[in-house]
Amino acid sequence: MTGQNNSLQTVRGDKVNRKIILYFALMVFGLYVMPNTVSLFAGQHTFYSGVSCEKCHSDVLTQVEHSGYVYDKHKAAAGNTNYTTYLSIGGISYSANSITDYNNIVWNWNISEGKWQNSSNPNIMVNVSLDANRNGQIDGGEICMLCHNATLFNATTHTGITVIACDDDRCHGNRVYSYNSPEILGSFPNITAAGYNLSQSNVHQPFYLQASNQSSSYVISEPFGRTPGNANGSSGFISSGYWTCEGCHTDTTVNITILPPPPYNHSVSNPEKKRYLP
Helix, strand or coil: CHHHHHHHHHHHHHHHHHHHHHHHHHHHHHHHHHHHHHHHHCCCCCCCCCCCHHHCCHHHHHHHHCCCHHHHHHHHHHCCHHHHHHHHCCEEEEECCEEEECCCCEEEEECCCCEEEECCCCCCEECCCCCCCCCCCCCHHHHHHHHHECCCCCCCCCCCECCCCCCCCCCCCCCCCCCCCCCCCCCCHHHHCHHHHHCCCCCCHHHHHHHHCCEEEEECCCHHHCCCCCECCCCCEEEHHHHHHHHHHCCCCCCCCCCCCCCCCCCCCCCCCHHHCC
């Protein structure tokens, strides 16, 4: 009888042990897959080595590639290591041989090393490239990194991806800041200060100002500890001001009704003149 009891206890013990082992195995598996699961259903991204942006966003890349002039200019910017380095070190002013960053530290071009050198700490030299596959050109998802690489903009995200809008301080400027430098890409000031120009008295001003006072769905990052000028107040989000740019520079479809002006009555001998006033 005692032997049977011992056998039963052994069997029960084995079952308990299996349940415990199974329980811990499920816990370990859950901890392993949870970040990916949460990332998937929270609308975030988890990046794996060798996976490119166009794998999931081929439609966006196709639209970018078909934008002609805009695509060519952004591709050139993404391939310009002077500009990508300028962004990565917090540059706010650029000349042919030096970059001044947010902390007023000057970075000089070191010809022998082919890198930008920190004048306060000469041991620090950088030359940031977005050419991940080292084929000498920007292609595929590499161009996406010009606006979405968290490291490039000194942003802290668990995915390594952030959203930098067109009117970011150091891209095309906004109505608040003017950190961007017209000399960096040899562009005209009205291109690099587009956000500021849009906020002035012109046909685009009402739309830009209205959009700038609305929150987008994108959380602001604070590169180098500074809140960007395109933040929507204290809401913690980038404003929707970038829609002003995308409205003309993408194939975004919108529904719009244009009301024709009332016909002018030329038979009236003394008509109102306000129609022709500026």
